[in-house]
Amino acid sequence: MRLAELSERSGVAIATIKYYLREGLLPPGHRVSATTADYDDGHLRRLRLVRAMIQVGQVGQVPVATVREVLRHADDDSLGRTIRLGAALWALPEEPGPGDQQGDDEAVVTARAEVDRLLGVLGWSTARELGDLSPVHRSLVAGVATLIRLGHPWDAALMAPYARLMHQAAVRDLDLVEAYPSEAQKAEAAVAAAILFQPVLKALHRLAQEEESARRYGLS
Template identity: 70%
Template sequence: MRLAELSRRSGVSTATIKYYLREGLLPAGRQVNTTTAEYDEEHLRRLRLVRAMIQVGRLPVATVREVLGHVDDDSLGRTIRLGAALWALPQVPEPDEDDEYVQAAHREVGELLQALGWTNAKALTTISPAYRSLVVGVAAFRRLGYDWGAELLAPYARLMHQAAVLDLDFVETHPSEAEKAETAVLGAILNEPVLRALHRLAQEEESARRYGFE
């Protein structure tokens, strides 16, 4: 397809597509002549991903470029490729390791991972942004006087593991490694708000069942 058709099918203006091409967010098309290039379904898929990252995820172009660099890195195994792409997304600030609540949260999260048997997750604790986010969250609860320890967190963690199984089952329906990584990134940007909304709707439903509307 030519640039005009790519624009029409994606809903992205030709000027924006040219900008993405200049910034390296979109692979160059196949040159037909000095002024014309052709694009394919891969360009359309990548364009939709870039648009979601910038418009929905509010990511700066530099971050999008970094994420896509990991997505396209054929030298990485699947786990590292997915992890590197997701870790390049914006994360919570680093926890203050001198804070007593953070130190307690580290212990609680360590006990949680041990109880769940998540040995792979435990091995990544020094580098995983998700681990740091969990520590920050648990520390915040403890600072406010709520003892959200391993025992209370474990049922939630098991539910999240079921969600992760569904996530990766869906990722594996895509043929290429790049598409799998793209789908994981898109899920992190689009699926997490959906899951958060479902959680809140479920809370509303359960509250109404238990207490009614009075």
């Protein structure tokens, strides 16, 4: 397809597509002449992913430099699947949390110990080995530390049932990712899921809370 058709099918303006091409967010088209290039369904898929990351990400607009870094990892054929997916997802900005895990105050120390104990109970050896190298691990420690400071001491025993439910969700996530034929598409799908599924899962969680509350206590 030519640039005009790519724009029409994606709903993205030609000027914006040209900007993404200049910034390296979209691979060059297949050159037909000095001034003309053809684009395929891979370009359309990548364009939709870029648009989702920049415009409808879970933490608001993602900076172009961050999008470029995420896509660089997604396209890196030298990486194994686990590292490739992990690197792409780690490059995404974390949703702002209620607290900070910097420093070694009592709440942070306790939270880190409880998270470590949780990972041991679950047998999540990879997460335990990575520890604070993982931005997700740091975010979890920060959230638990904030709960502790507010008088809600969430320990490993309280977190474990939730973590097991999240593992079931992760199994489903990767089952969907594995349905894609190429490694690049698998990485793209994982990134898209991280950006677009999180608001859906959060909404489903809240709806489930509302439903269970009504079942237990009624609507009055």
